[in-house]
Amino acid sequence: MRPASALLSGPRAHHKALRALATLAICAAGGAAVVFALGLAGTDYAFLAAYTVLQFVALASAWNILGGYAGYVNFGVAGFFAVGVYTSVVVYKTLQWPLIFTIPLAAVFAGLLGLGMGYLTLRLRGVFFSIATLAFSIVLNTLIVNWAFVGGSRGVYVMHPASIEPFGSYARYLVIIMLILAIGCVLIARAIERSWIGNGLAALKDDEIAAECAGVPSLRIKLFATTLSGALLGAIGAPFPYFITYVDPASAFSLTIAVNTIAMPLIGGTATWLGPVIGALLLGTLQQVATVTISSALNLLIVGILLVVFITVAPNGIVGFVKGLREKRP
Amino acid sequence: MIFSLDLFCNAVVAGILLGGFYCAVAVGITIAFGMLDIVNIAHPAFVMAGGFIAYFCNTKFGVDPVLACAIATVPAYIVGRLVYRFYYHAFEKRGEESLQGLAFFFGLLFIIEVGLLLTFGVDYRFVEAAYIGPTIDVGFISIPWRLLVPLLVGLAVTGGIIAFLSRTFIGKAILAVSQDPLALRLVGGNPVKVKEIAFGLSIATAILSGALLIVIQPIEPSMGRDFIGRVFAIAVLGGMTSLPGTIMASMILGVAESLTTTFFGPSWSPAVAFGLLLVTLAAKPAGIMGR
Amino acid sequence: MSDSPILSSQGLVKRFGGFVALHGIDFGLMDRERVGLIGPNGSGKSTFVNCLTGALRAEEGRVTFSGTDITAMPAWRRAHAGLARSFQIPRPFRGLTVRQNIAVPLSFIAGMSDQAEIEARADEVLAQVGLKAKAAQSPKSLSQVELRKLELGRAMAARPRVLIADESMAGLSDSEVDEILDVLMLLNESGIAIILIEHIMRAVVRFSQRLVVFVAGAKIADGEPREVMRHPEVVRAYLGQ
Numbered sequence: 001m002r003p004a005s006a007l008l009s010g011p012r013a014h015h016k017a018l019r020a021l022a023t024l025a026i027c028a029a030g031g032a033a034v035v036f037a038l039g040l041a042g043t044d045y046a047f048l049a050a051y052t053v054l055q056f057v058a059l060a061s062a063w064n065i066l067g068g069y070a071g072y073v074n075f076g077v078a079g080f081f082a083v084g085v086y087t088s089v090v091v092y093k094t095l096q097w098p099l100i101f102t103i104p105l106a107a108v109f110a111g112l113l114g115l116g117m118g119y120l121t122l123r124l125r126g127v128f129f130s131i132a133t134l135a136f137s138i139v140l141n142t143l144i145v146n147w148a149f150v151g152g153s154r155g156v157y158v159m160h161p162a163s164i165e166p167f168g169s170y171a172r173y174l175v176i177i178m179l180i181l182a183i184g185c186v187l188i189a190r191a192i193e194r195s196w197i198g199n200g201l202a203a204l205k206d207d208e209i210a211a212e213c214a215g216v217p218s219l220r221i222k223l224f225a226t227t228l229s230g231a232l233l234g235a236i237g238a239p240f241p242y243f244i245t246y247v248d249p250a251s252a253f254s255l256t257i258a259v260n261t262i263a264m265p266l267i268g269g270t271a272t273w274l275g276p277v278i279g280a281l282l283l284g285t286l287q288q289v290a291t292v293t294i295s296s297a298l299n300l301l302i303v304g305i306l307l308v309v310f311i312t313v314a315p316n317g318i319v320g321f322v323k324g325l326r327e328k329r330p
Numbered sequence: 331m332i333f334s335l336d337l338f339c340n341a342v343v344a345g346i347l348l349g350g351f352y353c354a355v356a357v358g359i360t361i362a363f364g365m366l367d368i369v370n371i372a373h374p375a376f377v378m379a380g381g382f383i384a385y386f387c388n389t390k391f392g393v394d395p396v397l398a399c400a401i402a403t404v405p406a407y408i409v410g411r412l413v414y415r416f417y418y419h420a421f422e423k424r425g426e427e428s429l430q431g432l433a434f435f436f437g438l439l440f441i442i443e444v445g446l447l448l449t450f451g452v453d454y455r456f457v458e459a460a461y462i463g464p465t466i467d468v469g470f471i472s473i474p475w476r477l478l479v480p481l482l483v484g485l486a487v488t489g490g491i492i493a494f495l496s497r498t499f500i501g502k503a504i505l506a507v508s509q510d511p512l513a514l515r516l517v518g519g520n521p522v523k524v525k526e527i528a529f530g531l532s533i534a535t536a537i538l539s540g541a542l543l544i545v546i547q548p549i550e551p552s553m554g555r556d557f558i559g560r561v562f563a564i565a566v567l568g569g570m571t572s573l574p575g576t577i578m579a580s581m582i583l584g585v586a587e588s589l590t591t592t593f594f595g596p597s598w599s600p601a602v603a604f605g606l607l608l609v610t611l612a613a614k615p616a617g618i619m620g621r
Numbered sequence: 622m623s624d625s626p627i628l629s630s631q632g633l634v635k636r637f638g639g640f641v642a643l644h645g646i647d648f649g650l651m652d653r654e655r656v657g658l659i660g661p662n663g664s665g666k667s668t669f670v671n672c673l674t675g676a677l678r679a680e681e682g683r684v685t686f687s688g689t690d691i692t693a694m695p696a697w698r699r700a701h702a703g704l705a706r707s708f709q710i711p712r713p714f715r716g717l718t719v720r721q722n723i724a725v726p727l728s729f730i731a732g733m734s735d736q737a738e739i740e741a742r743a744d745e746v747l748a749q750v751g752l753k754a755k756a757a758q759s760p761k762s763l764s765q766v767e768l769r770k771l772e773l774g775r776a777m778a779a780r781p782r783v784l785i786a787d788e789s790m791a792g793l794s795d796s797e798v799d800e801i802l803d804v805l806m807l808l809n810e811s812g813i814a815i816i817l818i819e820h821i822m823r824a825v826v827r828f829s830q831r832l833v834v835f836v837a838g839a840k841i842a843d844g845e846p847r848e849v850m851r852h853p854e855v856v857r858a859y860l861g862q
Binding site for chain 2: 071121126127128130134136139141143145146255259297300301303304311315
């Protein structure tokens with residue numbers, strides 16, 4: 001279809017490479033600043049709260065590649081995340097690899113799940129696709145519950161050292177990993193959005209038949225989106241066992257994570273990469289505050305209310321709402 | 331795994347009884363989603379709400395749970411109409427129904443669930459009634475009354491709705507809307523009003539099913555989510571718009587789940603509904619009775 | 622240039638349940654030819670187009686394009702092979718700008734990867750159809766005739782060999798019809814064979830080198846426009862309405 005080499009040659013490629021480097025540099029600097037600021041709080045709690053919020057930024061961005069760009073609402077988030085979690089658990093119990101190797105492995109497995117699931121379900125329209133993805137997740141959950149090696153329904157404990165050099169406390173280490181994952185997911189989503197693939201996805205979302213007539217290979221592009229989105233969701237799940245230290249199916253297939261991953265892009269706006277980020281930061285921070293001040297049971301209520309309110313008032317999310325306001329100004 | 335005839339027969343009977351209850355729950359989805367294309371994913375939450383209404387009336391006032399919810403169907407119908415009216419003005423009218431409508435009901439699902447959680451707490455709640463406990467024994471088959479009553483009520487409700495849809499004017503209008511809203515308009519009907527009534531009916535059946543659920547087993551607020559898969563599996567298997575299909579599919583699911591639980595253990599039963607759903611979508615997406 | 626048609630169908634049959642929409646259609650389009658396809662509503666013209674382009678699968682018969690049997694080929698592959706179509710009711714990609722609409726076939730069919738090149742070619746196409754001024758706008762702000770032009774622009778952007786224009790002029794004013802006709806003639810001059818499906822007789826007769834008439838799913842006439850218009854069966858089909 002298109003030569004990959006075309007992306008790497010010529011003066012414009014040089015320009016592109018410089019811009020990519022600059023973007024990465026800015027992100028690295030920003031990330032370092034965030035970690036430093038968190039460290040000033042003095043307790044590990046700031047890191048753990050940040051981990052949760054950053055995880056949501058990553059999850060929402062990854063989900064939106066399929067949900068927002070392609071228009072296929074994946075209800076099976078928990079399944080992909082859990083693939084990452086349990087890949088990590090199995091590695092912990094057998095190979096004892098460091099996270100830096102486990103994360104790509106989790107991405108591969110989750111990506112394969114995305115590919116398989118996509119192949120079977122992408123021919124279904126709208127809500128049937130969503131219910132089918134939920135079905136995958138529940139079936140996976142049932143399989144894990146009955147798998148004694150990873151502890152079945154009783155779960156396993158995952159130990160980690162109290163600190164890792166040169167990062168200092170283990171909590172700081174986890175935050176840095178999640179920060180890298182979050183920035184990675186956002187940058188990938190942004191790159192896809194602006195590329196020809198993003199255009200193809202948008203065309204498919206608007207009108208599949210017309211897109212096919214314009215040359216877009218619908219199944220292949222959708223499979224790309226499910227595989228990539230799934231792989232990223234799995235990658236994000238890989239550090240999770242070290243974060244919660246006790247892993248059981250209920251926490252791996254966490255409802256809060258699944259619901260938030262879907263709600264955050266819907267609230268923030270599904271059309272661009274910025275929407276999931278805003279939704280995640282807003283909702284994530286609110287839930288952290290609620291957990292500390294009132295109770296964590298309210299988290300789902302907050303999501304539910306915000307979702308209903310925002311989807312009614314701002315159907316295209318916060319980003320779409322702001323964009324609409326700007327377009328109305330003479 | 332011990333296979334014995336009477337274990338098998340009891341499992342099948344229990345499955346059929348359970349199927350009657352599933353039918354009551356799924357009828358509302360067949361109407362709202364199958365016929366009207368309204369993706370009310372919050373339907374199970376309404377069922378749970380019905381269950382807790384039954385619990386409340388039963389423990390506070392000593393009222394029979396099924397009776398309590400039968401009375402509650404009237405306000406439930408009104409609430410359903412209001413919910414649809416809001417949904418219509420906020421989403422359907424603007425033509426944004428698919429994603430945003432789904433998101434709306436998704437949010438509603440959690441609002442209701444957590445609302446129940448905050449009101450009633452996380453503990454399992456149960457009701458007391460004369461028919462919870464005794465069983466009818468026919469040879470080696472035991473038929474618990476607490477499963478038989480939901481079956482009878484479930485089939486009665488479904489039968490009533492089938493009759494309503496085919497004999498009354500409004501019922502026929504609902505069928506007309508599900509097939510061809512434009513044609514309905516041309517004969518002077520108002521599709522929006524008809525859909526509103528149908529949705530109200532859908533929610534009313536949900537509330538009533540809640541009573542049936544709490545008769546069968548104790549409930550707690552988060553159980554609703556287990557039913558999402560079941561009701562959609564039934565809707566798809568039964569052929570979306572067909573109510574007789576709903577009855578058949580409910581029985582099939584009930585028996586499949588019952589056999590799985592009996593011979594493989596309860597930890598496998600959540601997968602049954604979804605497994606059935608995936609198989610149906612792969613093999614014959616139009617369902618048993620689908621066109 | 623060869624003597625065999627660039628696009629042809631042999632014995633194409635399409636059924637919808639018990640209803641037979643196409644009764645074994647034999648059809649040929651020569652390279653760079655301009656063919657008009659007319660017929661009463663419901664005579665199977667759009668069904669025929671859908672079978673040619675891959676939106677529908679025929680039950681019997683064959684579709685051949687550039688010597689290759691494409692009967693089982695998915696629509697997007699046919700587009701890649703050089704078979705383009707525009708739709709009766711315009712189907713723009715509303716989430717993309719006008720320019721991005723044109724960029725889609727450029728990326729996917731023409732395989733272009735350089736952003737600047739894509740933009741340049743897209744603007745070139747837009748200029749040809751007269752939409753250059755609206756390149757950065759959303760299709761939502763376009764008028765009917767502009768949407769038709771966008772349809773055609775998108776269909777021709779990747780330099781197809783064949784373009785099937787399905788009722789591109791329905792509901793347009795006389796001057797708008799002429800605008801579209803001019804665009805189509807321009808495309809034909811650049812080497813694209815065109816099948817024009819239309820109800821507006823003067824446009825079809827003016828445009829076509831050959832006229833094909835469908836009635837009730839069968840081809841009843843195929844020849845020089847003025848002769849076809851005088852064909853007794855054609856006259857009956859139209860006057861008997």
